[in-house]
Amino acid sequence: MVLSLSTFLLPISLLASIAQCATVTYDFDIAWTYANPDGQQTRPIQGINGQWPIPPITVTKGDQLIVNVKNSLGNESTSLHFHGLYQNGTTHMDGPVGVSQCSIPPGGSFTYNFTVDQPGTYWYHSHEHGQYPDGLRGALIVHDPKDPHKDLYDEEIVLTLSDWYHDLMTNLLKDFISIANPSGAEPVPQAALMNDTQNLTVKIEPGKTYLFRIINMGAFAAQYVWFEDHTMRVVEVDGIYTEPMEANMLYLTAAQRYSVLVTAKNDSNSNFAFVGSMDQDLFDVIPAGLNSNVTGWLVYDDKKDKPAAKEIEAFEPFDDFNLVPYDKEGLYDKVDQSITLDLKMDNLNDGANYAFFNDITYVSPKVPTLYSVLSTGSNATNPAIYGSNTNSFVLGHNEVVEIILNNDDAGKHPFHLHGHAFQVVTRSDEAAGFFDPANTTTPLPATPMRRDTILVRPNGYIVLRFRSDNPGVWLFHCHIEWHVASGLIATMIESPLDLQRQLSDKIPQDHWKVCQDANKPTKGNAAGNTVDYLDLTGENKSPGKLPAGFTARGIVALVFSCLAAFLGMGVIAWYGMKPIKTKTG
Amino acid sequence: MPNVFAVPVFFICFRECLETSIIVSVLLAFLKQTLGPEQDATVHKRLVRQVWYGVGAGVFICLIICAGVIGTFYTAGRNSFESAENVWEGVFAILASVIITLMGAALLRVSKLQDKWRLKIAKVLEQKDSKLPIKGKLKKWTEKYAMFILPFITVLREGIEAVLFIAGVGLGLPATSFPLAVLCGLGAGALIGYLIYKGGNKTSLQIFLVISTCFLYLVAAGLFSKGVWSLEQNAYVKLAGEGAAEAGAGPGSYDIRKSVWHVNCCSPLENGDGGWGIFNSLFGWQNSATYGSVISYNLYWLAVIVGFVFLGWKEGKAGATPVAEAESDASSGHAEHAGKKTSTEGVVVGTAVKEVK
The missing domain is CATH 2.60.40.420 (Cupredoxins -  blue copper proteins)
Structure with missing residues (x-):
């Protein structure tokens, strides 16, 4: 009897868990729009469904995510990559152009359809040639009913960080990979953004604990992040739950994410600034007037003023190397x-x-x-x-x-x-x-x-x-x-x-x-050769190496120069040794 | 080496000093022959002293002018030149190359130079006899101190010429590269002048002059090529900005589109590559040659070859029909006259006729 009951219950529990896994569908019409997130300059931006900032994708672990993309940019092709998702069994949904798909041409449509079976903080962005800093990047949050830390916080807040350029990526890339930039100095952004704006305010209730899902979705700049007079506890890093670890300051490179717990003060006597500060070490030159910081406020009380961020003495970020995964997965000690x-x-x-x-x-x-x-x-x-x-x-x-x-x-x-x-x-x-x-x-x-x-x-x-x-x-x-x-x-x-x-x-x-x-080949080796896979004739290649030292033309030039010099000196000697004609009249 | 010895400066000093010493030597020879010690020892001595005083005074004033020019340049003008270093280096290198080229040809005809000055001096001295509209005292004074005024004016003229040339050529060079080059140039010029005065072995002198002229033209060719290179580099630095400078001698320090060769070593600009610096200032070596620098180097030699062949051809022609040429010269009357006068010295001056302006 007992046995028969269990055999009866098991399918029901399975059914229940299947029913939990919903299908989440997003229809994204990607098109140019205008925005001015840093208050300095309105610029063309790649938005979704006429909106920018683009919407976050939110799913629950186990959900099937369907993203129907329509490219209405008109002048650029595109693709979407879901950063950090393992795509186990669906590598063709990963998104990088030239790797797992062809680019979606203007006017084209494309459907990404996969199951998200991992919890945590992610983001999605274009994976077409240097495109996402034009605006096509947003948060992707996977909620987890079984989050081991779920009892530690009351609410969650998504906080995206980004550097921001005023010029279009196509122009910036043209100047970046150019003979005019032999040192490969990366363009320096004009501003830093938080949740695609500046002077962000976050309503805080005294005594509550918040889970901040912090994502750096910038193109280039890493950012230091700290909350004034509040300590963070790191509980997730790039989708991996960790043992809680205290941190006063984080360092997020482009594409890194952290979930941190921030416990609010018990009173609402004042508001507190939190700061994202771009790492200027990355910049070749720091232009005059660049504000590499972006400030937000934990607002306990609307009526109280928001104090300016305090100067700090040094950047002393928390070292992520010391984090311990919550699942305690051991070191892979045998390398194959x-x-x-x-x-x-x-x-x-x-x-x-x-x-x-x-x-x-x-x-x-x-x-x-x-x-x-x-x-x-x-x-x-x-x-x-x-x-x-x-x-x-x-x-x-x-x-x-x-x-x-x-x-x-x-x-x-x-x-x-x-x-x-x-x-x-x-x-x-x-x-x-x-x-x-x-x-x-x-x-x-x-x-x-x-x-x-x-x-x-x-x-x-x-x-x-x-x-x-x-x-x-x-x-x-x-x-x-x-x-x-x-x-x-x-x-x-x-x-x-x-x-x-x-x-x-x-x-x-x-x-x-x-x-x-787009008339792109889909079969054969990298060069599209379907007969001889080792024949790469016609493949895309990089510009050649710089000639090392003297090439044929260098030697010819040098020989000619030497010949000219010797010939010239010969003529000088001829003229110089010529007896000077004198008039004898 | 470019930091302690500016080759163009050396040659300018050499050439100007040589010219001055030739004038002085001509004067001294003239004095010796017209009023030898047997004639009037005291007058001869006085006149010789006058010559040297003239030289001394000329040199002194030159030094003052020189100091003034250098002073103003290094206090006022330095920064504006540094901001566009490559442009100035290019312009001055080409300028220096042209100057050296023009001077160099004359060096091969030092004996001609000697004749030219002999002629000029004779002309001046002759004026004593002629009825010039100079009145009483002044005329008397010039007559009395002719042996002072002549060398003084020539030294002053050559000296100022040298200062201006050096100022032009040397703008792109560090101040430390001047003194040694100037001293060596002056010394060498004086030495050759002395040898000419002594009238030693003419053939070995000619060989020496040929060798030094060849060297001079190597330098000038290098300068010309370097000048073009600097102008091209200036254009590239303008395009590539800071990055070009950061790259040192490596990839990115030069414009690959114009490159004929580039070796990552042997840059004349890098400290410690002293040998290549010498190579650079003597022959215009660049570790990064461009089409412009190579073509200009070859074109320079082509121009020099054509120029000398033309000179040789013209001289041959002049030797064949000297009278017609001399007649067409505006100053031919004077020259012929002067020729007669100086012929008492037993020197043939016919070939110098054309050179008198």
Whole structure:
């Protein structure tokens, strides 16, 4: 009897949980509009359904999310990426153009349809060539009925941070990757924004505890964040619950997220400022008059004034490396595959500055990499077919993969891996040089922090590990949008054969259609060759390397110059030694 | 080396000093021959002293002018030049190259120069006899101190010329590069002048002059090319801004579109690459050559070759039909006359006729 009861109850509980999982649909008509979020300049902005700021996407863990995109921009193609979502089984919904789809051309439509099976704070943004800083980025919040911290707070507040440019990305990118910018100095933003505005006010009730979901959805600038006279407790980082840890100041690189608990004071005697401050270390020159801070207020009492943010003595942010995941997932100590990426910046033959992994700057292949995986059969395991400019790595299934990233550049870079949260095994201080496994004395953390975007310090290194349990094509790239444009991208092709089994004939028709409409090939290797997968003739390539030293024309020029000089001196000698004719009359 | 020895400055000093010493030597020779010690020792001594006083006074005034020019330049003008360093370097390098080129040809004809001055001096001295409309005292005074005034005026003229040239050429150069170059130039000029006065081995002197002229033209060719390079670099720095300067000698420091070669070493601008700096100031070496700098270097030599071939051809022609040429000259009357006068010295001056203005 007991047995029969349980067999009866189980399906019911299953049914209940299925019923809980709703389908959430958003219809997004992306079009240009105008806005002036920093009060300095009205500019064209990419809005959704005539609105900007664009709406946040809010779902509950387990929901099916459907986003119907219509591109009404008219002059630009687009795509959407859901930053931090693993897309397990739906890598074709990940969004990067040239990787898992073709771009959605003006007038085109495209549907993203996937199940969100992870809780936390995320965001969505265009993953088309350097586009999202024009406004196409917003929060994506996944609520969790089983949030382990849900009893610790009363209300949640989403707080987005962003840098802000007055010029359009197309113009800025043209100047950025140009012979006129040989040092690759990134454009400096004109302002910082909080919830796409400035002087934000947040109504606070005394005694309550708030969960602030803080997202840096900027293009470039990392931001320091602090609440005056309030302490934060970090409980989530990039979608991973953590053991609560106190912090006075956070440092969020572009694309990083934190959930923090802030407990309100018990009285409403005064209001308190909270500040986002762009990290000026990233800026090549700090223009006169730039206010790199943005201030908001915890408003306890509307009638009381809002005090100006106080000067602070130094930026002393909390070190995220010390965070411990709530699930206490242990260190992956047996590495199956290790990938080393050496980052550097250099100039190519067009005089512009590019970013490189292992001396290769990323150039989008002709055929989106996912479509190459699906159309090349058993050749899909050969990284060579994905092009010579894509930094492609093929990962085996369910293995522990390690990425060692050596930053041979004097800048800070936030690295993001699609499709995974990774364990941050090691992160060096500034100027530590390259990673040397023989020379690391500090013990690895037993339960390393996991997240999907991590800062590597100037001339330092990071070591990341993750389990390749998510077949798909996943980019690993710097989340500074300028560096995405200058090629700081690698492609992880995870379990390609599993991917073929999983997705063959499952790519929706509208995905193929955007390729057909733009006449983009969808089969074969990176160059679109469907016969010889190793023949990459015609693939997209970067401008060549700068000529090293003397090339043929240099030698010819030098020889000619020497010849001219010797010939000239010969003539001088001839003239000089000529007996001077004298008049003898 | 560019910081301690400005090659163009050296050559300007050398050339001007040589010219001055030739004048002085001509004067001294003239005195020796017209009134040798056997004639009137005291008068000769007095006149020789006059010559040296004239030289001394000229040099002194030159030094004052020189100090004034340098003073104003380094106090007032420096900053405005520095802000557009490449433009000035380019303009002055080309200017210096042109000046050196024009001066250089004359160096090969120092003996001509000697004749030219002989002629001029004779003309001046001759005026004593002629009925010039100069009245009483002044005329007497000029007559009495002719041996002072002549060298004084010439030294002053050459000196001011030198100061102005150096000011022009040297604007782009650091102040430390001047003294040594000036001293060496003056010394070398005086030495050659002395050798000419002594009338030593003419052939070896000619060989020396040919070698130094070749060297001079190498420098000028380098300067010309460097001038064009600097102007191009200025255009690039304007385009690329701070980034170009930050790049040092590496990628991004030059305009790849115009590059003929670029080696990441051996930049004459980098401190510590001293040898390449010498190479640069002597022959115009650039670790980053552009189409402009290479083509201008070759064109320069082409112009020099054509110029000298033309000079040689013209001289040959002049030697064949000297009379017609001389007649067409406006000053031919004087020249012929002077020629007769100075022919007492046993020097043939015919070829110098054309040079008299």
